[in-house]
Amino acid sequence: MSTGTIPLPRTGAVPLGSRGIRGARRWGALIILALAQLVVVLDGTIVNIALPQAQLALGLTDGQRQWVVTAYALAFGALLLLGGRIADYWGRKRTYMVGMIGFGAASVFGGLAQNATELIAARGLQGVFAALLAPAALALLTVSFPGGKERNTAFAVFGTVAGTGAAVGLLLGGVLTEFADWRWCLLVNVVFVLAGVIGGFLFLRESRADGENRYDLAGALTVTAGLGSLVYGFSLAEYGWARLDTIGFVVLGVALLVAFVVIESRVAQPLLPLRVITDRVRGGAMLLQAISGSAMIGGTVYLAFHLQIVLGFTPLVAGVASLPMTIVIMLCAPVLTRLLPVIGPRPMMIVGPLIAAAGLLYLSRITPGGDYFVEVLPGLVLLGLGMANLFIPMQNLALARVAPQDAGVASAAANSAMQIGGSIGLSVFTAFYAAAVATVDVTDGPSQLAAFTAGYSATFLAAAVVMAAGSVVAFFMIRGTKEHLLPSGDGGPAVHLG
Template sequence: MTEHTLTTEPAAGRPARAPVRSGLALAIILICQLMLILDATVMNVAIPRIQADLGFSPTGVSWVMTSYSLVFGGLLLLGGRAGDLFGRRRMFVVGTAVFTLASLAGGLAGSAELLIAARVAQGIGAAMAGPSTLALITTTFTEAKARMRALSLFSAMASGGFAIGLLLGGLLTEWISWRSALFINVPFGLAIVLLAPRFVPDPPRRRAHLDLPGAIAGTLGVSGLVFAFTRGGSAGWGDPVTLASLGTGAVLLAGFLVLQARGSQPLIPLRLFAERNRAAAYANFFLGPMAMMSMFFFLTQFLQDIQHFAALQTGFAFLPMAAMVFALSRSIPRLLPRFGPKPLAVTGTVLMIAGAGWLTQLTPSSGYFETLFGPMILMGVGVGLAFSPMNVLVMASVPTEDAGAAGGVLQTMQQVGAALGLSILMTVSGSVTRSAAGSGVRGPQLMVDGMTAAFLGASLLAGLSFLVALTFRRHHTTA
């Protein structure tokens, strides 16, 4: 079967087989993407049990989520360039294999250090496979409507996967153990490794180099900032290590930008930001996860530590949000051509601001349906409208030769935004908690004060996303 038969346009004389193989190729790619996104949040619900089993400190346990997102996001650009150099399908398969082995190691981890090491290895595998998912969709589906449908499904996985991870994590943690949330990746990863070489087409390679200095500067720069914000939440901003990490991270990121501006084959081609709508889409894909991750992390703590929900109940508590994200994502092929990105992004970000703002009213006695169900619906609809079109907007118009870089930048924005946003809002929460404790506040109210401060911060981040949404052009997308 030649490569062109894998597109949505059937080969002459064989109309029935091409769509089936195109559908199978898409299923393989989407399952991989969902698996990579799930692991950003699937451990959230299990945090209390992981902390008890492996002896994490209260601040250290956040690295179970942050280490994965940070390494995933930090190395995505390098993974995209490696796909151009070594072949996108090859990197897709090798990255999935690394991710699968790391998941097995994480499930077997007997200490906090081993679990964090496994999560870092998962991030490396995800960074190898992640950029190729979008690039393979773009090169497999060449017809405009079919590409938009495929990218919309991808958006549903990318946006809704965070919430689905919480639901799946709750199910597995309650019914089996937190380790099963890692073990479940193994059969799916093996299936992808075996099936992808047969059914996913391999686009032509192009000449490229890896730009290791840029990758090292960018990854260490972001890591320095995340570490500084995470440590600042516990040690304070006068701590020398915090200040040194913050300064080093800022210098490295400045160096990264200089390398990208001067390099002949940069990891981030600046031409990707030349088109206004694409640049705004990238900015929103950075800001949106910064606000979203606080909701997942802090609401999980609220439900389990304050309301005493079981892991399974906590997972199902996020079901309304996940359902809204998926419902809106499936509507993007109809909504985006009709209205264009600006009305969708503006409406979605306003709903996100309202949802995060509503959560600032939490008290220790707040019930789920009285105080949490409404914000879940608002956030789900908001995320579905504001961010599901972003994948389509970026990838539907990008030249084929830039597909790997464009996909890598898009997912880098998402993962780095999630890691940086969580570290910033944990700092906000920790600062308010210390101040409240100094004023004599104790017990559940102390925790809730920190959480509501984080939600206020999330609403401000969503407000920045709203301002970016105003910059979209009014005309309809041509995808």
């Protein structure tokens, strides 16, 4: 599950074909672009429910199982900034079409996968094409609805689809896994892709940013390789933190990210202008994006395993049982949005992570024979309440006081932080899971369930510690009056990814 923003087109550039689309064609474009957004978001969660079945079918190890989730989030997050640049420079409709077709092909590849390597590679390719599709879709929406009440309506529809995509993924994943086969959680994308491609030809117009445009390829290569090396190094911690390969890949990842910072400080058109993240408040908000991503993606993936493997829920029931957190977030969002200008973002961003940490701590108390309504549901409600208090102000601060020309890249950086945080979090939590499982002497079925439960409990506890650290980050980095932190009129629209 993911929450964040995707990049807006660069403000100040004169887009080719930016006069918009009139009449029914414009609303057809909205439907198609909202569908594209739904595909990107639901694929972050639809596979979670199918993982236990996929693990049995393909003989995945626990490490390979987490990479089915990590590969998508890592590729998506690492390449999102570059995807936004490609859409602006190469053409938004063209990028959309390539992203949509490529996403469909990767989904078919994953649905037909015969081993772990093929499935993980397919998920990574899905992430690559999602990084093209998502920013192109939002940019096309902005061009199609350049202003007025219709623009507000379009963004409301688009945002609602994005906000409900994760829940749709959980439910659809449960239905397909239970009544068809886990492979259909990937193959179902073909239906969305066919509609998106046909609709793209019928309703979308080409647009791109004019002027001298250069790709920051050196920056793209170093940040992608750096993040990949870092996540891979952490995933090896499952076999030991002191191993040479674990330390080597982590150190290599850090070195490449340092090189990325050096490159961005010197190139004329950087992939990520450093001024976007060096602001203390904005940098703190993006660090909190990464922390919340680690808990949401890294921590709650194991919830699906506990519900199905330990509690014995069917995939559909497990999907429904995972929804309370999302429902609480959606119910709290309107209230907290009205409350934000009254009390300011700082109190919500300090208290929110603590409530979420309490929810995760509650979940860490699970037992092999526990009752869902006693041991799981209260934790999910607390987690949803805490995340809602964090998400609402965090999205605003990620774009507050940013220069107009940096609005798109700031939005993309915030979402990238969420995805990368989830990738790193899942890798680290898997190491805690493996260590906890190894402490249980497995002699029969019940003891194996006890071992699994110990592992899941360890991941929830680790995620709780990370979320509590987020409150400390907010206390020291989110400083200033509410008027200073949220000046009127700044930021522009931010669209949530789920």
